[in-house]
Amino acid sequence: MSELTLSVGPQHPGSGHFRLIICVDGDTITKATPDPGYVHRGIEKQAEYREYLHSIPLLERPVISDSNGSVYAYVLAVERLAGLKAPERAQYIRVLMAELNRIMSHLYWLAIYGIFLGHSTMFMWPFGDREVVIDLAQRVMGARLTYSFFVPGGVRNDLPHGFKDEALRATEFLEKRLHEYDAIFFKNPIFVERTRGVGILRHDDAIRLGVVGPTLRGSGVNADARKDEAYDVYDTFKFDVPAFPDGDCYSRALVRLEEIKQSIRIVRQALESIPEGPFRIRHPSVLKPPQGSVYSRTEAARGAYAYFIRSEGGKTPYRLKISSPSFRNLLAFQFLMKGSHLADMPTIYWSLDYWPLEADR
């Protein structure tokens, strides 16, 4: 059979707003060219017209399943530009919420991975359990997905009464469920068969392509911006950075499972040690940071999320650059797809946790 050229997406059940042009020879992919840009919204340009505070609802739009993670770096960058410092309680709340968001995002990932592998129970269960975390987040932040909760100089509101007990109960429930996931999904022979040894990204290649997040840690590089940058109060918590050396889809999946466990650990520590105090400092309602540029990065659910902001002293940023994890992982597509089976295409695709909106911005 001669070579077929398939356009996977943007209207394909396994692609999202994204096109992957693949050439298949029989069942083997000979070439894969990613074609992003279907959801490019010019967020960087739009942010140039907005005041610092008012960009926040816009900037969390790229990744609604991890909206705290995506504005975290922005908030830190603006704080550093304007010389603000969030009070300690606010930093704890931020860490708490960012970790809850990470759990949410990873559960979402797991659920969709189930769909990509044709496992409908794996789709339903994590989605149901994600609801527990969403309810928790909603109690604090007042919305289910797009919170606009982090602001320069702290957070928007304090934790409600009784939040600690609720959160502890939720983490216990999640931990119980994670054990079940481990038994039912991760030890499922067909799941292992489908993911182990598929889409191998070796240690050197991962570094060379500059991938981030769980994709990187699945290749055995335990880099994590939470450790490297130690922003806010992350250096006071004990947590591990899971890394698995195999670099296949299975180890990328395991990294995410482990990360949920570590996030639960951080949440518990934060709930225990959260200090009393103000949650937001007073600052002028229109921020006018002095001239300068700042690069700040945080670890969002999909990897290192970085903002580069250039200020010329005005009310709005002169230039705002988002370096998003999905855009950086895009390069791995060409590399991983080549030579794999057509049937492995969705497995590899979603194991990178590619989020088209985040890549296009």
Next chain:
Amino acid sequence: MYELSPVIEDEEIARRVAEQFPEIRIEISALNRINLEAPHYCLPQLAAYLRDIEGFDHVASVTGIDYPDRNLVKVTYHLGAYAKLTIRRLVLSVSVDLPRQDAMTPSLVSIWPSAEYHERETHEMVGVMFEGHPNSNLLLLPEDWIDLPPLRKDFKLRGR
């Protein structure tokens, strides 16, 4: 993990770079942030040096900033390191000033393959030509885009 304290190590790196490339302006802007400003002709040598000797093994982002009043476009590479543990915390930026018309700089894809898509994005968004880039088709913009590069300052959003 650290042999030297972070601050001293940053200065150490800055000193080494200054010795090697006297024409480069170096600034340690904050903890873990080193900014270099290089003329564009020595970019490939600098990049090779940073990769091979200092151990910065990937590009985290490439930003182009347009300054119409100073008639220049500034391209900034943000570099990071994974393999060398002691400098993982560092983000090193290399900036190049280019003339606004006919902005052209050597591509660093051959040194850092991870720069490929970042450079492509900068090419279409800010209008910088990267010499020797393997594929400079439009990435995020529609294929039939004929307007100005959208992140140039003279490209105005409608209604603003």
Next chain:
Amino acid sequence: MTLRYPESKLELPSGYRYPLAGYKGRHILDMQKCTGCSICELTCRNITGAIKMVPVEGLFLRNKKLIFPQIDYGFCVFCGFCVDACVFCALTMSSQYELSTYDKRLLIYEPRLLTSTAPSGSARFVVTKGRAYHRETLGTHARSRKTE
């Protein structure tokens, strides 16, 4: 896990008002507190532009200009920055989330409509004997709008 939506609904905490946590649902305007300072409009202008100040007839001692916010829920993203910005605590949010209508013009809430705490939205579900049907109640909505 599954909620049988129209028959059973999500139990939500109370609405958001600035320093207190709560659900960010539809806005509620206290016309006695509002001074027409337009800070909410200024705040929203660069976020979505959903809020517009419109003149209202009547006697409001604190509001000399007699202008009040009008919110277009077709644009609103429920970020709640207008609530943060409101110095006089005139704008708060409620936990109503069923705002869908059959006509997008009905998504524009005039100031007087914003004061009511009653559930709004014209698409309604009618639950009979465990089964639910949706019914268009556009007429009643428009009527309630006129009377208020």
Next chain:
Amino acid sequence: MVWYERKLLAKMQVRVGPLYAGRFEGILQPIADFVKLLFKEIIVPRPADRFFFLLAPTFMMALSVSLLALIPLGPTYVIADSNVAILMIIALLSLSPLAIMIAAWASNNKYSLIGGLRALHQMTSYAIPLSLSTLGVVVLSGSFSLVSVVESQRNYWFILLQPLGAVVFFLAGLAELERVPFDVPEAETEVVMGWETEYSGINYGLIMTAAYIKFYALAVLFTVLFLGGWLGPEPVPPLAWTILKTLLVVTLMMIPRGAYPRLRIDQMLRFGWTWLLPLSLLNLVISLVEVPLLR
């Protein structure tokens, strides 16, 4: 039965399942779905071969329905009690790849083609273990007629004599029906909907109905071949016994859908040729040994 599957799956996944159509827990949902499909527009893609494109669903339906005619539900509930019923069933089953290939090729779509090729690979490689495992039963009963197969199970159900054959038949049947974990031809994240991609409206409805009839037919066939058909203690009528046993088989066939992801085509073919085929041959040998022992 569609309703039953959806409810069962929902239970496994902590969901509710169909709820509104019909008085009791949405029992009329399949009918509602079918009526909806009836009223939808039939879209024939421009590059498709119109005649064959429209022929394929009908052909598939005919194949499935004629399967039903051959399978006895009780001693008297049989439409065509043929002497060579088993042979005919195998023949009909091996015709269905042809129908799929017609559908795939006539659609003139790359995804349909890939899905169709996958289906072809899968069905041809699993039809062999399927027929070989039925051969064991034929050897034991000494007849190709399904009625006499059941009658010869008076003393023992054949599942006791031939556990291997039953397992092989079950797995090969799952593959033949394109059910999870063998639903590779219609893996929606890879090839959209496989060979069904271009079908819409009632054509799609026909394909789905045909698939479910085939599903049901194979479940009854399993009951007849291995579970002693309508044989059972007296007060319950024979027909009820068949239906009861069939329901059990159907449930067993549905459970994998909730518990397993889908296999990859090469893994599946490897499983078929390296495990199921030798096992079915082994089963044949076992049954040849068993025949003199039982006499």
